[in-house]
Amino acid sequence: MSVDSFKYLPRSLTGYFKSQPITRQEPVPWTPLAKPLNESKVALVTTAGIYVKGAEPPFDAEREKREPMWGDPTFRRIPRDVEQGQIGTSHLHINNRDIQLDMNIQLPVHRFLELETEGRIGSLAETNLSFMGYQPNTTEWREKYGPEAASLMKEEEVDAILLTPA
Amino acid sequence: MLARVFEESGLSTVLVTNGPFFSAVGVPRTVAVEFPYGHMLGYPEDRPMQKQVIEAALSLLEEAKEPEEIRELDVEWPQEFDVARKDWHPSEASPIVGMMLAQAKKAAQERDRAQRN
Numbered sequence: 001m002s003v004d005s006f007k008y009l010p011r012s013l014t015g016y017f018k019s020q021p022i023t024r025q026e027p028v029p030w031t032p033l034a035k036p037l038n039e040s041k042v043a044l045v046t047t048a049g050i051y052v053k054g055a056e057p058p059f060d061a062e063r064e065k066r067e068p069m070w071g072d073p074t075f076r077r078i079p080r081d082v083e084q085g086q087i088g089t090s091h092l093h094i095n096n097r098d099i100q101l102d103m104n105i106q107l108p109v110h111r112f113l114e115l116e117t118e119g120r121i122g123s124l125a126e127t128n129l130s131f132m133g134y135q136p137n138t139t140e141w142r143e144k145y146g147p148e149a150a151s152l153m154k155e156e157e158v159d160a161i162l163l164t165p166a
Numbered sequence: 167m168l169a170r171v172f173e174e175s176g177l178s179t180v181l182v183t184n185g186p187f188f189s190a191v192g193v194p195r196t197v198a199v200e201f202p203y204g205h206m207l208g209y210p211e212d213r214p215m216q217k218q219v220i221e222a223a224l225s226l227l228e229e230a231k232e233p234e235e236i237r238e239l240d241v242e243w244p245q246e247f248d249v250a251r252k253d254w255h256p257s258e259a260s261p262i263v264g265m266m267l268a269q270a271k272k273a274a275q276e277r278d279r280a281q282r283n
Contacts, residue, residue, distance in 0.1 A: 001200070001238055001239075001240040002238065003184070003186055003198040003199065003200045003238045003239075004200060005184065005185040005186055005187035005188065005198075006187070007184070007200055007247075007251075008184065008202045008203060008250065008251050008254060017187075022188065022190045022191055023191065024190065024191060024192055025170070025191060025192050026192065027192075028170075028192035028193070028194060028233040028234055029170050029173035029174040029194060029233070030173065030194055030232070030233045031173050031176050031177060031178045031179075031194075032178065033178045033227055033228060034178070036228075037224060037227065037228055045168065045172075047168070048204060064261050065261050067261075068260075068261035068262040068264070068265045069262065091204075092256060092258075092260040092261060093203075093256060093260045094203050094204035094254055094255075094256060095204060095253060095254050095255055095256050095257065096204070096256070098204065098205060098209075098210045099204060101210045101211065102210035102211050104207060104210075104216055105204070105205050105206070105207050105208055105209070105210050105216065106204065106205070106206060106207065108207050108216060108220060111207075111213070111216050111217060111220055112220075115220070115224075120224065121224070131168070134260070134262075135167075136262075138167050141167055141168060141171070142167060142171060146167070146168050146171035146172070147171060147175065149168070149171075149172070150171060150172050150175035150177060151175075153172070153177060154175065154176070154177070158177060159177070159178060160177065160178040160179070160180070160227055161169075161172055161177050161178070161179045161180070162179075162180055162182065162220070162223055163168060163169050163172075163179055163180065163181045163182070164181075164182050164206040164207060165181070165183055165185075165206065166203060166204050166206070
């Protein structure tokens with residue numbers, strides 16, 4: 001099987017993306033896994049626009065509606081004991097219905113708690129993170145919110161991260 | 167982008183994506199799935215499918231010896247393609263798509279007017 005990166009995109013956008021040059025950035029960063037996975041702490045990071053209702057505000061969709069070339073670059077914290085009913089979504093570019101039904105399709109907290117119990121991983125991090133993936137300009141991710149998220153995970157002694165974009 | 171920032175700060179990352187084409191920017195580890203947007207780990211409430219994708223990601227974390235390995239996962243999406251290609255879209259067009267549609271409509275109207283004159 002060869003995965004078609006454009007299978008689900010409208011054709012007009014496929015042409016656009018294929019015509020855009022991809023800027024390779026060297027060197028490609030590399031951190032080998034420092035210890036066996038069953039001793040590692042794993043954090044989950046998605047860009048599905050998930051937040052915990054009542055704990056933190058949604059992503060700023062109202063500003064995006066006024067300024068369509070802007071996407072909220074901040075992130076939200078999702079604790080490991082989160083329940084499905086607490087999950088809110090604010091991502092204007094995907095159908096959020098299935099995430100409202102089962103967050104594990106983008107932020108697999110419950111699958112990773114099972115993997116922790118099974119001993120496949122050492123543990124799931126206390127705090128997992130969600131960004132919102134529509135970012136016409138990624139400067140703030142690169143310079144501010146990405147490094148802030150990294151520091152937060154380093155403070156919790158995370159070893160590895162599963163990233164699930166949306 | 168985020169994978170690179172995290173990896174640079176000393177965290178090992180694995181990306182599960184339906185767009186491995188874009189990993190050419192230089193992504194440390196990629197698992198590629200041919201799933202619709204917003205469903206990188208599978209179908210809702212399908213635990214075996216989600217576990218299969220996650221296991222592929224964990225194996226790559228353990229086994230990759232150098233950057234930029236891409237592993238393609240041979241798993242069929244359970245919905246009919248004609249359903250799935252529409253189903254992932256938001257019910258209301260996103261602001262940028264709405265803006266582009268409005269611009270296209272305006273351009274078409276101006277063309278019509280120019281042709282009539």
